[in-house]
Amino acid sequence: MKKVTVQDQGVVEKAKCHAAAIGVAMKESVYPLTATVQYPRQRKKMPDNFRGYILFDPDKCINCWECAFVCPANAIRMKEAPNKKYYPTIDYGKCIFCHFCIDSCTDGALRTTKIHDVAYKDMDEMVTLTEEMIEPPEIVREDTKLVEYLIDDKDLQMKKTREVDNLFVDEVPPSVEIPVVSQCIDGASCIGCHVCEYVCGSGAISSSIANGVMNMAIDTDMCTGCGLCVKECTMQILKLVRK
Amino acid sequence: MHDADIKACEEVIKMATVAESKWEIKVPDKPLKDKVYFENLKSVVIDTEICSRCLTCASVCPGGITVVGDKVDFPDYETKCLDCGACVRVCPRFVYEPLSGMGPSTAFIAGRSKRFAGQDGAMVTELIVSAMEMGIIDRGLFAGRNENWETEMFHVRDPEQLAITTLSGTKYTFADVLPELKKAVKFTKNGVGVVGTPCIVSGVRKLQQEYPIFREKIKLVVGLFCTENFHYSAISQYLRDKGVDFSKLVKTDITMGKFIATMTDNEVKFKVKALEEILPSGCNVCCDFTAVEADVSVGSVGSVPGFSTISVREPIAQKILDYIKKQGYAEFGEGDPGQLGFLVGHKKKRAENLKK
Numbered sequence A: 001m002k003k004v005t006v007q008d009q010g011v012v013e014k015a016k017c018h019a020a021a022i023g024v025a026m027k028e029s030v031y032p033l034t035a036t037v038q039y040p041r042q043r044k045k046m047p048d049n050f051r052g053y054i055l056f057d058p059d060k061c062i063n064c065w066e067c068a069f070v071c072p073a074n075a076i077r078m079k080e081a082p083n084k085k086y087y088p089t090i091d092y093g094k095c096i097f098c099h100f101c102i103d104s105c106t107d108g109a110l111r112t113t114k115i116h117d118v119a120y121k122d123m124d125e126m127v128t129l130t131e132e133m134i135e136p137p138e139i140v141r142e143d144t145k146l147v148e149y150l151i152d153d154k155d156l157q158m159k160k161t162r163e164v165d166n167l168f169v170d171e172v173p174p175s176v177e178i179p180v181v182s183q184c185i186d187g188a189s190c191i192g193c194h195v196c197e198y199v200c201g202s203g204a205i206s207s208s209i210a211n212g213v214m215n216m217a218i219d220t221d222m223c224t225g226c227g228l229c230v231k232e233c234t235m236q237i238l239k240l241v242r243k
Numbered sequence B: 001m002h003d004a005d006i007k008a009c010e011e012v013i014k015m016a017t018v019a020e021s022k023w024e025i026k027v028p029d030k031p032l033k034d035k036v037y038f039e040n041l042k043s044v045v046i047d048t049e050i051c052s053r054c055l056t057c058a059s060v061c062p063g064g065i066t067v068v069g070d071k072v073d074f075p076d077y078e079t080k081c082l083d084c085g086a087c088v089r090v091c092p093r094f095v096y097e098p099l100s101g102m103g104p105s106t107a108f109i110a111g112r113s114k115r116f117a118g119q120d121g122a123m124v125t126e127l128i129v130s131a132m133e134m135g136i137i138d139r140g141l142f143a144g145r146n147e148n149w150e151t152e153m154f155h156v157r158d159p160e161q162l163a164i165t166t167l168s169g170t171k172y173t174f175a176d177v178l179p180e181l182k183k184a185v186k187f188t189k190n191g192v193g194v195v196g197t198p199c200i201v202s203g204v205r206k207l208q209q210e211y212p213i214f215r216e217k218i219k220l221v222v223g224l225f226c227t228e229n230f231h232y233s234a235i236s237q238y239l240r241d242k243g244v245d246f247s248k249l250v251k252t253d254i255t256m257g258k259f260i261a262t263m264t265d266n267e268v269k270f271k272v273k274a275l276e277e278i279l280p281s282g283c284n285v286c287c288d289f290t291a292v293e294a295d296v297s298v299g300s301v302g303s304v305p306g307f308s309t310i311s312v313r314e315p316i317a318q319k320i321l322d323y324i325k326k327q328g329y330a331e332f333g334e335g336d337p338g339q340l341g342f343l344v345g346h347k348k349k350r351a352e353n354l355k356k
């Protein structure tokens, strides 16, 4: 076994440390400052990209189902709306708040809030229908103070301000855009059904027949990378690739 | 990074490099020029009653070819057929040149699995499960059945699923193997193993010939010897009339020219010849008994009872059989190709029906 030797800090350094410890103890006894946020009277300040309750804007949805496909918890189900379009519903009994759905949504129809405290009476109520996702949920606000942790290299401090936080993120923080376009990865397996062409809303896919051969083409400048064709392709041979 | 991650990255890079924004598709010939392809298929194959009901067409059709009654059909083709021609490209009977005979064979043996119970020696099940163990495929398609003996397709991904004992064993009714194969091809990572009658095997080969995606993903094709199969409505009615109680039925078999329905408390036996009245028209023009295009064909005739007859055609099948032997999963014996002579000849004669 090896003996661990502690480096001698010297008398002066030791005295300094003791003095600091006594100082903190005295300060705490007069003005106790715990590290705990006194929720619900206080609320922690969340960053703008906090993964909270999800809101939905049907006007921005292009019905691509990407959110439902990407959800690793299978929490999103698409339901038919009276306008014959399919919109997402979220089962918060399943949702793990990864927000992959929000990240996958090409047109920003899904967006986050800083709401993390919705209460439900039973599991059924946790299934949140599309119409319930448009407006923010009803929550009880008792908070009067906003708490922020300030962390520097020495210490952690709590900054409390008499303020009621806005839980809605109006301006979504810009994410790094990676431009993608649809491309065919196995042209020989294409059956020439034109399904891709029919679903593309930007008219990026075209076809023409000449001399017993059908020519298919994707215009990479027109393609917005929405992925609808990739999802609908009969033979699953289209992929989104980086531009 | 883990090896798997690196592999996944390489895969993505590989895919990215083959991605293209322009590609060509061959447009098949149309005998009826001003009609959509489905009408062509209908007039050449379905209305002439040579359709085998293999459902190769349905497996690729993006519009909606299905089975209506006993016939392959596309009820609303006038509005829904996209006229892509995929159906006529893959239909093995659109340009029908019937195959027949014993086909190529590198070994002709008999085998009995020690692990599974099946129709004969359960070698079909053994081949698929062993291929899965060897990592050649990650799923095998089985035609199971419900309590009314209607076929249902299953993706077997773990040998434990074979605890459902109805997955092995022969069902003398058509199964929707190929539409399910398309799904399997979509989901598989390593490859798919598929089992089917000769018409299904021909469909698989057509798909592979036409579209690389099927060439790459289908790794093992096991053919079954087949004289004929039946439409569910016809055979179930026939058996009920003969006094077969489906709730007690455990096995159906055809041996020595007799159809035998074994029930828990009884047995119904009659000459197969009697079934001629319900013989599907597609089978009536089918000449392939041994599934000559399969990687390996398995049947009952050609070996002693309790054993499966195995005709090995491709090296991949031999490799799996070598593995089975090495692991001691099955016992092997001699197969007698001579015993197949009668049935092979019987089916060859059906080419004459084609002329009619």
Ligand SMILES: Cc1cc2nc3c(=O)[nH]c(=O)nc-3n(C[C@H](O)[C@H](O)[C@H](O)COP(=O)(O)OP(=O)(O)OC[C@H]3O[C@@H](n4cnc5c(N)ncnc54)[C@H](O)[C@@H]3O)c2cc1C
Residues within 6 Å of the ligand: B117, B118, B119, B120, B121, B122, B123, B124, B125, B126, B141, B142, B143, B144, B151, B167, B168, B169, B170, B171, B172, B173, B174, B175, B177, B195, B196, B197, B224, B225, B226, B227, B228, B229, B230, B254, B298, B299, B300, B301, B308, B309
């Ligand atoms: C319709 C039909 C007719 C046959 N006719 C003959 C014949 O005349 N002479 C002969 O020697 N052998 C015939 N066979 C083959 C024989 O019945 C056995 O299937 C074969 O010997 C394999 O036995 P096994 O114990 O090795 O297979 P098992 O291990 O029992 O596996 C059977 C496999 O067959 C598949 N299967 C069962 N029914 C169907 C179906 N309807 N469609 C597609 N796949 C199916 C199952 O999914 C399973 O994978 C026929 C098979 C079928 C399906």
Ligand code: SF4
Residues within 6 Å of the ligand: A181, A182, A199, A200, A201, A202, A203, A204, A205, A218, A222, A223, A224, A225, A226, A227, A228, A229, A230
């Ligand atoms: S990914 Fe591009 S080509 Fe495909 S549907 Fe969207 S815009 Fe059209």
Ligand code: SF4
Residues within 6 Å of the ligand: A184, A189, A190, A191, A192, A193, A194, A195, A196, A197, A232, A233, A234, A235, A236, A237, A238
């Ligand atoms: S949807 Fe797929 S299979 Fe159909 S034409 Fe487009 S790329 Fe080809």
Ligand code: SF4
Residues within 6 Å of the ligand: B036, B037, B038, B057, B060, B061, B062, B063, B064, B065, B074, B080, B081, B082, B083, B084, B085, B086, B087, B088
């Ligand atoms: S959609 Fe295509 S595959 Fe289906 S019936 Fe029409 S031409 Fe044939």
Ligand code: SF4
Residues within 6 Å of the ligand: B041, B045, B046, B050, B051, B052, B053, B054, B055, B056, B057, B058, B072, B090, B091, B092, B093, B094
């Ligand atoms: S033979 Fe097969 S592919 Fe051809 S029409 Fe009939 S079911 Fe379809």
Ligand code: SF4
Residues within 6 Å of the ligand: B052, B197, B198, B199, B200, B226, B227, B228, B229, B282, B283, B284, B286, B287, B288
């Ligand atoms: S006899 Fe067998 S292989 Fe031939 S068409 Fe009928 S089921 Fe298919």
